[in-house]
Amino acid sequence: MNNRERVMNILHYKPVDRLPAVHFGYWRELLAEWVEQGKIPRELTEGYYDSSEQDRELDKLIGWDCNWATTRGANQSLFPKFEVKVLEELPDGSQRRQNADGLIEKVKPGRTSIPSEDDYLLKDREAFETLYKPKMQFSPDRIDLEYFRTFNETRPMDRLVGISVGSVLGDIRNMTSVVGMSYLMYDEDEDLFADIVDTYAEMQYQCVKAVLETGAKFDFAHYWEDICFKNGPLLSPDKFDELCGKHYKKRNDLLHQYGIDIISLDCDGVTEKLLPTWFENGVNTMFPIEVGVWGDQFMPAREKFGKGMLGVGGMDKTALRKDKAAVDKEIERMKRLVDMGGFIPCPDHRLMPGTRFELVQYYAEEIKKIRL
Secondary structure: OOHHHHHHHHHOOOOOOOOOOEEOOEOHHHHHHHHHOOOOOHHHOOOOOOOOHHHHHHHHHHOOOEEOOOEEOOOOOOOOOOOOEEEEEOOOOOEEEEOOOOEEEEEOOOOOOOOEEEEEOOOOHHHHHHHHHHHHOOOHHHOOHHHHHOHHHHOOOOOOOEEEOOOOOHHHHHHHHHHHHHHHHHHHOHHHHHHHHHHHHHHHHHHHHHHHHOOOOOOEEEEEOOOEEOOEEOOOHHHHHHHHHHHHHHHHHHHHHOOOOOEEEEOOOOOHHHHHHHHHOOOOEEEOOOOOOOOOOHHHHHHHHHHHOEEEEEEOHHHHHOOHHHHHHHHHHHHHHHOOOOEEEEEOOOEOOOOOHHHHHHHHHHHOOOOO
């Protein structure tokens, strides 16, 4: 069997010869560490991104079968983006900077982390109508139509590839900041916030539709959201359902019309309270199922929603910074989830600095020994 067949069979409860070794990429700082340690050649880090040639070469070197974040799609964000510019140089060496989404951040040059949100442009209807709404419109220029028209002839058929279907709320949270989103949604202008969500969602729907209409075939669909943290969602589940449920349904109904029945969604943090909105509107695959300080999230979800709830992820990646005993313990925990069916282990986010190269190789090797 090839890796594409293994993944699709597991998620459809069909037989496979073994588990695939699936991952979700790396922090760039980790790749730099591995270069300094002599574990990987520097050229594999230059121009690296998910599913790039460098990523696939790293797969061979380490022993991975595939990166789940192997997706293709349209430009579904603000188009064109805002100019990135430094607004202020601060005494500690950090900068106050406007990013490509119009968010004002405090950034420490040379450091990769989530920047501190300082201010935002999307505060009122005037800003939406003049600055943002024009950038949220569908245009054929968002899509490389020729690429997708020849997609089926050029993609390797043994390689898993998904269609990126965007973000209903996560991108908007990036534009407004968590604080700005909260003020707009609850205190300042609920109708405006609903208009923002609806406008952005319609543009993304049209992007997905245009890609699918080229005839390009995909194995799964994938959303990015990141709308939760360690204590749960960043907004009330009822408000989330009211604003977003209809958009998931519309987009997922379209995917079903084109034969795509594996629909995954990337949301970090504790996702339990938002799962009903996703699951009831067509999302059926949890990813990356972070373990964090709260523990396993997949087994309770499966017990609640049944075999229709699938999963990719759930492996506590911090074990890969420790020793073989920690990795073995985590693999044993994964086996219990694998035995439920419809689940593929994968480190629960990008591998971070301090991850030991030999342990990643060991994990990939041991996972592939598991027979179903």
